[in-house]
Amino acid sequence: MILKDAPNSKNNGGAFGGINRTVWFSPKNAPPKGGDMVLTDSKVKQAKFKAKDYKLSDGKGLFLLVTKAGAKYWRLKYRFLGKEKLLSLGVYPKVTLKQARKATITAKEQIEQGIDPAQAKKAKKAERVQAQTNNLHFIAIEWHTQQSKQWSEGYTGKVLRAMERDLFPYVGTLPIDDITPPQLLTVFRRIASRGATESAHRLKQIVGQVFRYAVATGRAQRDITPDLKGALPTPKKNHFPAITEPDKVGRLLNMLDAYQGTETVRAALKLAPLVFVRPKELRCAEWQEIDFDTNEWRIPAEKMKMGVDHIVPLSRQAITVLEQQKLITGHWNGYVFPSAKSPRRPMSDNAVLGAFRNMGISKEAMTGHGFRAMARTILDEVLGERVELIEHQLAHAVKDGLGRAYNRTSHMPQRKKMMQRWADYLDDLRLQADSTNVFVVNFNQG
Numbered sequence: 001m002i003l004k005d006a007p008n009s010k011n012n013g014g015a016f017g018g019i020n021r022t023v024w025f026s027p028k029n030a031p032p033k034g035g036d037m038v039l040t041d042s043k044v045k046q047a048k049f050k051a052k053d054y055k056l057s058d059g060k061g062l063f064l065l066v067t068k069a070g071a072k073y074w075r076l077k078y079r080f081l082g083k084e085k086l087l088s089l090g091v092y093p094k095v096t097l098k099q100a101r102k103a104t105i106t107a108k109e110q111i112e113q114g115i116d117p118a119q120a121k122k123a124k125k126a127e128r129v130q131a132q133t134n135n136l137h138f139i140a141i142e143w144h145t146q147q148s149k150q151w152s153e154g155y156t157g158k159v160l161r162a163m164e165r166d167l168f169p170y171v172g173t174l175p176i177d178d179i180t181p182p183q184l185l186t187v188f189r190r191i192a193s194r195g196a197t198e199s200a201h202r203l204k205q206i207v208g209q210v211f212r213y214a215v216a217t218g219r220a221q222r223d224i225t226p227d228l229k230g231a232l233p234t235p236k237k238n239h240f241p242a243i244t245e246p247d248k249v250g251r252l253l254n255m256l257d258a259y260q261g262t263e264t265v266r267a268a269l270k271l272a273p274l275v276f277v278r279p280k281e282l283r284c285a286e287w288q289e290i291d292f293d294t295n296e297w298r299i300p301a302e303k304m305k306m307g308v309d310h311i312v313p314l315s316r317q318a319i320t321v322l323e324q325q326k327l328i329t330g331h332w333n334g335y336v337f338p339s340a341k342s343p344r345r346p347m348s349d350n351a352v353l354g355a356f357r358n359m360g361i362s363k364e365a366m367t368g369h370g371f372r373a374m375a376r377t378i379l380d381e382v383l384g385e386r387v388e389l390i391e392h393q394l395a396h397a398v399k400d401g402l403g404r405a406y407n408r409t410s411h412m413p414q415r416k417k418m419m420q421r422w423a424d425y426l427d428d429l430r431l432q433a434d435s436t437n438v439f440v441v442n443f444n445q446g
Contacts, residue, residue, distance in 0.1 A: 039064065044097050047072065062104045064092065074100040076107055080116045087117050134219050136179060136210070137172035143213040150307035154280065162203055166191050176211070177220045181227040188232055197233055204228065242370030244377040249273075250433030252366070253426060255359050265351050267325040268337045272352070272368065274318040274423050276375040276394070278305065279368035283346045285336040287326070295319055295416075310395045313416040315423035375422065383425060385418050393418065 039058040047056055049070040056064040061077040074089035089095060089103045107117035133139075140163055148156040170187050171179055184207065191200040207225055214220035243252055256269040272282055281299055289298050297312040304310050314322070325336060332343045339345040352368045372394060379385040392410050 039097060041097055044072070044092060058097070058101070060104055060108070062089075062100060064100075074103075076104055076117070078107065078111060078117065080111060080118075085116070085118055087121065134175045134177070135173050136176045137168050139176055139214050139217075139219060140167070140172075140210045143210050146213075147209075150301075152304050152307055153302055155305055155307070159206060162199070162206065166199075166203055167207065176214050179224070181224050184225065185228055185231050188228070192232060200232055204232070242373035242377075243366050244374050246378065246382060246429055247433065249374060249378070249426070250429030250431075252361070253430050254433050255361075257430070259355055259359065261355055261358065262340065263328055264325070264337050264340070264347065265355050267321055267328075268347060268352060269355060271318060271321045271325075273371045273374065273426060274315060274321070274419075275312050276371045277310075277312060278372070278395075279349055279352065281310075282368070283337055283349065283352075285346075287330055287333055287336055290314075290322060290336070292319065292323075304395060306395060308395070311412065312393075313412070313419040315420045317423040317427065318419075378425075379418070379422060383421065385421075386414075389414055389418050 039056055043056065044064055047064065047066050049066055049068050051068060053065060053067045055075075056066065058064070063075055063077070065073045065075050067073070072092035074092060074095055076087040076089055078085055078087065087107060089100050092100075095103075110117045110120055144156075144160055144163070147159075151159075167187060170190075171183055174183075184204075188200040188204055191197075191203060204225055208223055211220055211223040211225060215222060243249055253273065256266070256273075259266045259269055268282060272279075275282070275297065277299070281303060284303055285297065285299075289300070291298060295314045297314055299310045299312065301307050301309045322336070329336060329338055329343070332338065334343055335346045337347040339347055340351075349368065353363070356363070356366055356368075376390055376394060379390050380387060389411055393415055
């Protein structure tokens with residue numbers, strides 16, 4: 001602002017000693033046009049809502065919109081390419097008067113450069129959204145949600161817990177395409193350092209699948225996990241303990257038949273070698289899954305490790321065990337092998353393991369999972385059954401000659417014959433073991 005002396009013949013006795021002072025404003029300090037009043041922090045703070053929305057102008061197109069609901073919004077009115085537009089600058093008090101004025105200056109500079117501030121704001125928001133949806137955590141959860149439709153509930157939770165515990169806290173917020181092999185190696189080595197080498201390798205496989213999903217959806221250039229080949233120690237293969245020698249199998253079966261525990265646990269022990277499903281699948285069997293008309297046990301996908309429906313052909317011997325068990329638990333129409341504490345819960349895994357221990361069978365000799373290895377070995381090496389039939393019955397990931405994945409009904413007639421032959425063979429082993437008159441067996445010795 002510039003003060004300039006000017007003569008005034010009509011007012012020689014004015015406040016300035018007979019001199020009028022004409023006030024000239026530079027463009028920078030010029031007052032707002034149209035009678036607008038420049039805002040202050042106190043004016044903004046004290047602005048009250050009225051019956052209708054109203055505006056408080058700060059000049060240069062910036063104004064505060066005070067709504068009848070009491071909210072206060074910063075707005076900037078501007079013209080771009082001949083059209084009048086409105087730009088939202090935020091909400092008071094989160095955005096202060098000073099910040100609103102700074103945003104106004106930035107917007108004016110963009111206009112001078114030929115940039116529409118509103119479009120620039122949308123582009124910046126889109127970049128933030130893209131950054132959030134391109135990080136490893138977001139993509140991994142998206143992949144997990146899609147894949148879980150094919151998995152069992154247990155496996156779904158297991159994969160998510162592994163990522164939440166060992167992956168997301170370290171590289172989850174990083175854009176997936178910015179992650180480097182050394183960064184992933186640090187993550188996997190951290191797991192291996194606590195003695196969980198197998199867990200480290202499993203997580204590496206999971207991350208590889210996430211990266212391949214990101215590549216397929218256009219958010220990553222390539223899967224970088226193959227670059228880590230050989231960088232992690234090789235995990236030791238710990239197979240489930242199992243009894244696979246036919247003579248020992250016969251003696252084991254006789255011990256299971258003579259188990260002195262509850263009827264339900266004994267029934268589970270007798271059925272386990274006949275169906276050789278996974279322990280959890282056996283424990284969680286429900287009567288509604290057993291079809292006595294077709295002699296089939298139909299296990300739904302959500303209970304299976306691979307997330308695929310599975311059919312277990314039931315031999316005559318298996319049907320006999322189930323019919324006897326139905327007299328005990330069938331009236332509940334729930335679990336075939338319920339918990340001793342509540343019929344609404346399945347029998348615990350410790351029930352079978354505890355039965356083994358009570359019979360003097362150590363965990364180094366046999367586990368509930370060992371019946372699968374027993375069947376896999378003897379069906380192949382002794383009975384000479386086709387490997388693909390065995391693998392199908394074990395519900396392993398099997399593909400046919402055309403690359404099609406495992407189907408629950410594949411080779412069903414042949415599998416039914418195999419399961420009956422298996423049950424008959426186990427009966428023969430029982431009889432052979434009986435003839436030896438050996439009742440005390442140490443399964444830890446060769």
